[in-house]
Amino acid sequence: MTSIPSKISEFEIVPIEEFSQEKAVWGYYVNSTAPINAEDLVQKVNQKENPLTQQRLREIADYLVNSENPQIVISVHGYGTRRSEAQKRYRKIYKYVTENCEPEKPNETVFIGYRWPAENPTKDDPQPPSNKPTTIGDKLNYAFQSLPTLLTIVLSFGLILGVITAFLIIARPFLVGHATAQFITLALVAIVSFFGTKAILKKTDLQDLLPRLPIYILLGGLLIGGLGIFLPLQLNGIVNGLFVILLILFILSVGIILALLALRLSTYLRDRNRAMNYGVVDLVELIRQIDQAVIECRQSEDIRIKLNFLGHSMGCFVVTNVVRILSDVFDTESINKQPSNYIGRVFSLGRLILVAPDISIDSIMPVRSNFLRSALRRCEEAYLFSNEGDLALRLASTAVNYISFPARTRFRGYRLGNLTVQRFADEYDYRNQRLTEKDYGIVNNKNGQIESPYCCLEIRASNREHQQLDELVPVGQVDKEIVKGSDVSTINLQDVRVADRFTYFDCTDYCDFTDSEPNIATGVVSQSLKKSALVVFDYLRLSIAYFVKGEINTHGGFFYGNLSQQLMYELAFLGFQGLLDNLKQGKNRDEQIQELSQRCCEKYIQVVIAPERVCV
Structure with missing residues (x-):
C-alpha cells in the first residue's frame, strides 16, 4: 500500500x-x-x-x-x-x-x-503558545494592540481633547477671574494631554512609532485650555458654541473607533x-x-x-x-x-x-446563480430548521450584515435562519391572531396537493412588518430566470427552484421536553407563544430569558429538544425514509408522512415539506 x-x-x-x-x-x-x-x-x-x-x-x-x-x-x-x-x-x-x-x-x-x-x-479554550484560556480582558488588549496607526491617532485626539473640552464647558464659568484656579487647570490639561496620550500609545504598542504624538496633543490641549480658561465671559456664547462643535466632532471620532472595537470583540x-x-x-x-x-x-x-x-x-x-x-x-x-x-x-x-443557517435569505430565491443553488443541485435531500425568535441571527448577524451585505431593504438583509412559515395573507395583513393546533404539522399539504414551499414562506419582524418570499421576488420572476434560454416544456420548475428543494421545520412555537427539563414541556427555542408574530415586548422577554436567565437557547436549542434532535439526527444519518420508518414502522408512506405531521403538530412545529419528499 x-x-x-x-x-x-x-x-x-x-x-x-x-x-x-x-x-x-x-x-x-x-x-x-x-x-x-x-x-x-x-x-x-x-x-x-x-x-x-x-x-x-x-x-x-x-x-x-x-x-x-x-x-x-x-x-x-x-x-x-x-x-x-x-x-x-x-x-x-x-x-x-x-x-x-x-x-x-x-x-x-x-x-x-x-x-x-x-x-x-468571552473566553476561548487554551491556545498555543501560552496554553492558557484567552479571556475577555486578553481580547480587549489584543484589540488595542492591533489597532491601526491612523485609528490610534484619531482615538488619541478624540478621547483626550474630547474629555478636556467637556470639562472646560462645565468648569469655565467657575474659572474666569480666578488666576490660581486657571493655572492649576491649565497644568492639569497639560498633564492629561501628555500622559493620557502616552497611556493610549502604550496600550496600542505604538510608543516607538509615534513618539511625537503626545507633544501634538499637548499643544492641542493647551490651545483649547487657553481659549476656555482665559477668554473673558463676554465671549462666553462664542466660546461655548465653538466647544460644543469641537466636542461633537471628538465624540463622533471616538464613537467610530469604539464601534469598530465592538465589531472586533463580537468576533x-x-x-x-x-x-x-x-x-x-x-x-x-x-x-x-x-x-x-x-x-x-x-x-x-x-x-x-x-x-x-x-x-x-x-x-x-x-x-x-x-x-x-x-x-x-x-x-x-x-x-x-x-x-x-x-x-x-x-x-x-x-x-x-x-x-439556523447564517446564510443570506437571498440564497433560496435567486435570480442568478449562487453557492447554495449549486450545492443543492447535487444533494439528494435538503432540510432547514429555523426560529422567528433567533436572537443571534436577528440581532448580531443581521446587524453586522447591515454593513456588509449589498441590499437596499431590511428584508433582503435577513438570514436564512430567520425564514419562517407564512402566517399572514399578504404584506398588509396586520392581524394579531393566535394559532391553533390545526395550524401546525405539515401545512402545505392541501387535500393531497403539495403547495410550492416558495409560496409558503415569509420573513417577519412584527405583525406590521412582514413579507412573503413571493412578495419579495415574485415566483413568476424566478421561473422566468430559470427557464431563460430553455425549453419550458422540459423543465419541472419545482425541481429547480432552490426554495422548493428544502423541507422546512419552523420551530418558533416548538414546545417539548429538553435535556435540562426532562419532565416539563417548555418552549425550546422561544417561549412558544403561538402568536402570528413576535413583537417588541416578546423579544424583550425572550432576551431576558436568553441572555440573563439562560432559560432558553434561541439559537442552539434545537440540539436539546427531544423531537428536534430526533428529526435532525435521523434525517442526517438515516434520511427521510429512515426517519419515517422509525416513526411508524410497517406502514405505507402516506401514513408515515401523516405520522410525521402529527408528531410535529403535537409539539407545535410547522412543516413545509418539499414536493419531492412526497412524490417519490
Missing part, C-alpha cells in the same frame, strides 16, 4: 470513543489546526511528527471500503463555539446516534464532528473570515485525503460513499461552500443544470441539514 501523498497538516483526528471493527457507527473529532489568531502557533500534525493522523485516515478508509452502504455524516458547528463546547455537542450526537440510529448491518457510517477555529467572544466578522479561509479549506482537504485513502484501500472500482452534512449557524456557511468547491461546475451535466450527485472518485452527495 502506498502512503498518502502530501503533508497532512490541516487537521487532527481523534476518536470520540474506542470502538470495535464491527460497530455500525464510528465517530471522530476532527479539529482544524489553523490558529485563532495569525500570530498563534500552528499545531503541527504531519506524517513525521504525528503518524496517528495518517493512521486514522486509513482506519476510516478500511471501515468504509468494507461496508455495503458506506456513508459519512459531517457535523459543523457555528460562530463563537469553543473547542470544548463543540466536542461536547459531537459526543452527544454520537451517543444519540449509536443508541437510536444504528443500522442492522455493521460498517455503515462514519460520523465526523468537525471543528474549525471559531473564536468565542462575528473575524469568525466569518476564519470559516471561509480555514474552515472551508481544511474540510475540503480532509475529504480529499479520505478520498485518496479510499482509492488506495478499495477492493473494486464501483464503490460510492454518501456524504451527508449537518451544519449549524455559520457552520451552514462552511458546509455549503465546501459542497460548492467539491462540485465540478464545468462538467457537461452541471452545465445542463442536471448534475449528478457524484463528486470526486468515491463520493456522492446525500443529505444537507441546515440548522
Whole structure:
C-alpha cells in the first residue's frame, strides 16, 4: 500500500470513543489546526511528527471500503463555539446516534464532528503558545494592540481633547477671574494631554512609532485650555458654541473607533473570515485525503460513499461552500443544470441539514446563480430548521450584515435562519391572531396537493412588518430566470427552484421536553407563544430569558429538544425514509408522512415539506 501523498497538516483526528471493527457507527473529532489568531502557533500534525493522523485516515478508509452502504455524516458547528463546547455537542450526537440510529448491518457510517477555529467572544479554550484560556480582558488588549496607526491617532485626539473640552464647558464659568484656579487647570490639561496620550500609545504598542504624538496633543490641549480658561465671559456664547462643535466632532471620532472595537470583540466578522479561509479549506482537504485513502484501500472500482452534512449557524456557511468547491461546475451535466450527485472518485452527495443557517435569505430565491443553488443541485435531500425568535441571527448577524451585505431593504438583509412559515395573507395583513393546533404539522399539504414551499414562506419582524418570499421576488420572476434560454416544456420548475428543494421545520412555537427539563414541556427555542408574530415586548422577554436567565437557547436549542434532535439526527444519518420508518414502522408512506405531521403538530412545529419528499 502506498502512503498518502502530501503533508497532512490541516487537521487532527481523534476518536470520540474506542470502538470495535464491527460497530455500525464510528465517530471522530476532527479539529482544524489553523490558529485563532495569525500570530498563534500552528499545531503541527504531519506524517513525521504525528503518524496517528495518517493512521486514522486509513482506519476510516478500511471501515468504509468494507461496508455495503458506506456513508459519512459531517457535523459543523457555528460562530463563537469553543473547542470544548463543540466536542461536547459531537459526543452527544454520537451517543444519540449509536443508541437510536444504528443500522442492522455493521460498517455503515462514519460520523465526523468537525471543528474549525471559531473564536468565542468571552473566553476561548487554551491556545498555543501560552496554553492558557484567552479571556475577555486578553481580547480587549489584543484589540488595542492591533489597532491601526491612523485609528490610534484619531482615538488619541478624540478621547483626550474630547474629555478636556467637556470639562472646560462645565468648569469655565467657575474659572474666569480666578488666576490660581486657571493655572492649576491649565497644568492639569497639560498633564492629561501628555500622559493620557502616552497611556493610549502604550496600550496600542505604538510608543516607538509615534513618539511625537503626545507633544501634538499637548499643544492641542493647551490651545483649547487657553481659549476656555482665559477668554473673558463676554465671549462666553462664542466660546461655548465653538466647544460644543469641537466636542461633537471628538465624540463622533471616538464613537467610530469604539464601534469598530465592538465589531472586533463580537468576533462575528473575524469568525466569518476564519470559516471561509480555514474552515472551508481544511474540510475540503480532509475529504480529499479520505478520498485518496479510499482509492488506495478499495477492493473494486464501483464503490460510492454518501456524504451527508449537518451544519449549524455559520457552520451552514462552511458546509455549503465546501459542497460548492467539491462540485465540478464545468462538467457537461452541471452545465445542463442536471448534475449528478457524484463528486470526486468515491463520493456522492446525500443529505444537507441546515440548522439556523447564517446564510443570506437571498440564497433560496435567486435570480442568478449562487453557492447554495449549486450545492443543492447535487444533494439528494435538503432540510432547514429555523426560529422567528433567533436572537443571534436577528440581532448580531443581521446587524453586522447591515454593513456588509449589498441590499437596499431590511428584508433582503435577513438570514436564512430567520425564514419562517407564512402566517399572514399578504404584506398588509396586520392581524394579531393566535394559532391553533390545526395550524401546525405539515401545512402545505392541501387535500393531497403539495403547495410550492416558495409560496409558503415569509420573513417577519412584527405583525406590521412582514413579507412573503413571493412578495419579495415574485415566483413568476424566478421561473422566468430559470427557464431563460430553455425549453419550458422540459423543465419541472419545482425541481429547480432552490426554495422548493428544502423541507422546512419552523420551530418558533416548538414546545417539548429538553435535556435540562426532562419532565416539563417548555418552549425550546422561544417561549412558544403561538402568536402570528413576535413583537417588541416578546423579544424583550425572550432576551431576558436568553441572555440573563439562560432559560432558553434561541439559537442552539434545537440540539436539546427531544423531537428536534430526533428529526435532525435521523434525517442526517438515516434520511427521510429512515426517519419515517422509525416513526411508524410497517406502514405505507402516506401514513408515515401523516405520522410525521402529527408528531410535529403535537409539539407545535410547522412543516413545509418539499414536493419531492412526497412524490417519490
